Amino acid sequence: MTKPDFAEHALSPWMRKEGPDSDVVLSSRIRIARNLRSFPFPMLATPAQSEGVVEQLLGIAESGRLNGLGPIHTYHLSDLTELDKLVLVEKHLISPALASESRNGALILTRNEDVSIMINEEDHLRIQCLYPGFQIKEAWEYASKIDDIFEEGVDFAFDEKHGYLTSCPTNVGTGIRASVMMHLPALVLTGQINRILSAVTQVGLAVRGIYGEGSEATGNLFQVSNQITLGQSENEILDNLYAVARQMIGHEKAARERLMAESRPRLEDRVERSYGILSHARIMDSKEAAQRLSDIRLGMNLGLLPGLDQPTLNELIVSTQPGFLQQAFGEPLNPEQRDMTRAEIIRSRLAT
Template sequence: MSTVGIKETMNSAKSGWMAGGGPEGDILISSRVRVARNLKGYAYPHLLDQEKAEQVIHAVQLALDSQAIKSRLDELETIRMSELSPVERQILVEKHLISPNLLEEYSKKAVVLQDDEVISIMINEEDHLRIQCLLPGLQLEKAWALVNQIDDGLENTLDYAFSEKFGYLTACPTNTGTGMRASVMLHLPGLVLVDQVGAVLTTVSKLGFTVRGLYGEGTEALGNLFQLSNQVTMGHSEQEIINSLNSVTGQILAQEREARKALMQQRKDQLEDKMGRSYGILKYAHMISSEEAMRRISDVRMGVDLQLIDGLTAEQLTELMVMTRPAYLAKEGNNKLDPLRRDILRAEIIRNKLNKGG
């Protein structure tokens, strides 16, 4: 990746998917669609030696340089994971541009980023290719259309591992078929406050969807943020997966809005106090932990959405969630922060953001 491109990615907490104004953006933070693809004739990434891994990266780079791709996309930059520092690699995870898996055996891996960071292509993750589109609000259809364009363009050059019986072949059997995972990131403080989120998410799981935390499998639902994605890819078309996720998401959106309405009608004073206290702490605290920051930012975001707090946007608060994560703070502190200094710097960044309105 060019020096300017990588510098901008690392120095800015913003990404295209954080832009405000997306459909259902008061509750739905982002929509993501990614497809898994593998190259015929190569072992899956976890079995590749360094030479074969380099061959895969080279083959993908040649395909990305083809006219079939360049006519479909804005400027793309390829970054080898070995060219980045540990902190820089973690920042890409915190911005949701790559998965934590891409940090393992990173010398064999790379990522391709579009300049607005809406498109990312992971090379030699669990599969040879993970093509991802991340958009603000509820935009699964658009995300799939963009991913499909890239996939079609790459397939003009690359020979994918495909079975007429099973579909696209993947390292994990649960991805075999379409290879698609569609997901939405939901902010559900209302359902948490009325103690209904557990029941809602249990029901969703029974319908064939997976619920995860902020950074995917095995992570916590920090800041009342939940990722909802399809569990099965085989036997369902891409459009069926999108339609099903849209339907379930619509039901959760309705339930969250009902919860917020009930809170405003029955507990408005307590709600205003909770939002106001969190806003005050964020604006004036001089030390704050990562967990508390996420919780307080969630409160303030709900206050903004319910028009109980003025002068802030959801986009600013989403950006703050990234700015207060460990890797971003480590970069700001030149990798010399003990836990206490990290909490102090986190509070300073939040104060500056909220008190200057930037």
């Protein structure tokens, strides 16, 4: 079976670009949740009803209304292997729920992989737009245009009092989740991270790991997003996240300056020690890889490792995940084989 296009390369095309404050913010994401009025929510729908949702929503894509997004691919998840679906999760193109729990799930994906449209996840429709760096408002404008295209073609479940109706009560209202993926190693190293994250949660934002709810913040990567969509307008949600993320960016950059001024020898030792281990290790588990890649990303951003670049490190985050490792190798790998293959890939990329 031929590999799907998304499995050919670890780095999505949109990730090759650098956006504002990309030394701290890896990506900005908007996700819009919608449901069709004429069908039960996915968890209550029969297989025939779920298939009806797929037909209507894919019909919009196939009608040419999404041509403004550039070339697109459509996938029925039942046609993909478990490994394909794991790769999609690792690239943040679908949710773990769509990969493991969806009945009659489908995906609309742009060639640039900056737009992924999930069908029959927790809701009938989830539109996701991804931008490099700190561009949350730009991502919202793009996602809103796609939402308008679908709303012209189908009747969404909407209540005048509560707004858009969704399977999860926390998404009722605007139905939008705005998030930024942040690399905060200096706040961790200076011991400020718990205080910062505590303050963030007190203003209505959630902090999760790299793969969203329930995931661990490995590699000093934190996903910060709004918690509530009811009772706030889209602009209020975005303005709150933007203001808090801007403060977090400022705190992280100040912490980096402090480390350089007060602990440069120790910081250089940490960065170059991690670079040396990654460049020569023969076995590397995912947790250690994430931490040491975080160290050398920090070193690169501070000018301590001038030979590296952001796209290479972004690629290594994805290409060293279990699914992509096995997809690239062409067969299932046991944990030790994955650790050996991960180390080999890292050595190879750092040597170029």
